Amino acid sequence: MRLIRLLLATALTFSVVPAHADSKDxxxxxxLLENSKTLSxxxxxxSLDGSGTQLQETAGDMILQRPGQFYWHTDAPQEQLMVSDGKKVSLWDPDLQQVTIKNLDQRLTQTPALLLSGDVSKIGQSFDITAKEAGGVIDFVLKPKTKDSLFDSLRLSFRNGLINDMQLIDSVGQRTNILFTGVKANETVAANKFQFQVPKGADVIQE
Known part of the structure; x- marks a missing residue:
């Protein structure tokens, strides 16, 4: 649940310490990102707090497609669904019978999901990026160049060319670790997967 809230939340403000990026990184x-036009x-x-204490553990399924389309479903008992058609993002909370709809913020620093599904051709303009490789695993650490980012740092790890896991750290040291399994790239995805239909009787909040 926290990742969905993080992806949709208002940006936090904090100080960023720039790193020296290598153009090769x-x-x-x-x-690597552009090689996967779709991902499932x-x-x-x-989720852990700054001291390492566990806050929450969830699981679910995700499907991504460039440009900017994604489907992120968290399993019950903390079920939530986030769907983007590339222009609008819908967050469905079945427990509250409520859907929140807002414009998709195209800035990579505002929506981490866009790093896996959006236009990353100018990613170096948004982040200082450093990489470390060992065997078939390569880790990239991204630090936002602006202060209006949702996260202080983001690590993306790839195994044999596919995303394996990611870690977000916010301004107070809270960490969100996401491990991906059964990753499949460049498979055909039905177009309606990224179209959210508001359930009958649901409360709708437009932001």
């Missing part, structure tokens, strides 16, 4: 990350996977998510 930027180019490599861009290529099972995910497990763990």
């Amino acid at each position: 930027v180019a490599r990350l861009t290529q 996977a099972r995910f497990s998510q763990l």
Whole structure:
């Protein structure tokens, strides 16, 4: 649930310490991301506070498609669904029978899901990026160049060319770790997967 809230939340403000990016690291990350026009996977998510105490653990399924379309479903008992058609994002909370709809913020620093599904051709303009490789695993650490970002740092890890896991750290040291399993790239996705139909009787909040 926290990841969905994070993806949809208002940006936090904090100080960013810039890193020195290597243009080769930027180019490599861009290529890895752009190689996957669609992605589907099972995910497990763990949220920890600044001291390392577990706050929440959830799991679910995600499907992504460029440009900017995604389907992110968290399993019960904390079920939620976030769907983007590339222009609007809908967050459905079945427990509250409520859907929140807002414009998709295209800035990569505002919506981490866009790093996997959006236009990353100019990712080096938004982040300082450094990489470390060991065997078939390559880790990229991204630090936003602006202060109006949702996260202080983001790590993306790829195994054999596919996304394996990611970690977001916010301004107070809270961490969100997401592990992807059963990752499949460039498979055909039905167009209606990214179209959310408001359930009958649901409360609708437009932001």
